[in-house]
Amino acid sequence: MTPHLWPCPLPHGGTGEEYALACDSGRALRLLIIPALFEEANRLRRFCAEVMRRLDRGGIDSFLPDFPGTNESLRPLGDQDAETWRASMTAAADHFRATHVLALRGGCLFTPAGLPAWHYAPVKGANILRAMIRARILASREAGLDEKREALTEAAQDHGIVLAGHALGPALFRDLEAFAPDPAVPIITQEQLGGSGLWLRAEPDEDGAQADALAALLVEGMRG
Incomplete structure (x- = not known):
């Protein structure tokens, strides 16, 4: 498994380099893994x-790209919106010659069209934002501040907002409020893997049994 630079489209034309984690042996079956968003991405990265x-042991190549503005990306998160993120995942699928796609949690909002895909525990964008705003309100309360959900939401829609250390621009905030995963994409539920979702844990973690179960489902699905 190695880091790989790939050409990601820029909003006004051209491309910039972004990172992906890659297991690439040039095999026929190639899976693009679209990460979860924000803190959930950190908590699920070891699992991915x-x-x-x-x-890799099952004979399948796989690729885990960064969204622009996240993880190792040098692009500002505040400049991103749904269009740039969807274009980035489509470009990653093309660059890595993906034959299939697995999207996790909020990453399910940005699944490229035209490839066989699975959604693992998909979540609406509004639900992600609601949880992040709730966490900010609780942290502010501990600091002696009284912030209100309605005021934070209005400010975020107009000017952007910092949630859990992530500086979201107004365009991305508004897009996430409105976005929901495609209901036509098959869902892999947490019940199929067993245990509780690793995104619910306080720190990044892994679970060998869950990784075994998810990989087995993917190998079976990709090999038909």
Whole structure:
């Protein structure tokens, strides 16, 4: 498993380099893994890497790209919107010659069209924002501040907002409020993997049994 630079489209033309974690041996079956968003991406990254190792042993190449403005990306998160993120995942699928797609949690909002895909525990954008705003309100309360959900939401729609250390621009905030995963894409539920979702844990973690279960489902689905 190695880091890989790939050409990601820029909003006004041209491309810039972004990172992806890659297990690439030039095989026929190639899975693009679209990460979860924000803190959930951090909590699930080790899990994704473990799934990729298992897919590699099963004869499947896999790729985990960064969204522009996240993780190792040098682009400002505040400049991103749904269009740039969807274009980035489509470009990643093309660059890595993906034959299939797995999207996790909020990443399910940005699944490229035209490829066989699965959604793992998909979530609406509004639900992601609601949880992040709730966490900010609780943190502010502990600091002696009294912030209101309605005022924070209005400010975020107009000017952007910082939530859990992530500086979201107004365009991305508004887009996420309105976005929901495509209901036509098959869903992999947490019940199929067993245990509780790793995104619910306080720190990044892994679960070998869950990684085994998800990899087995993907190998079976991709091999038909």
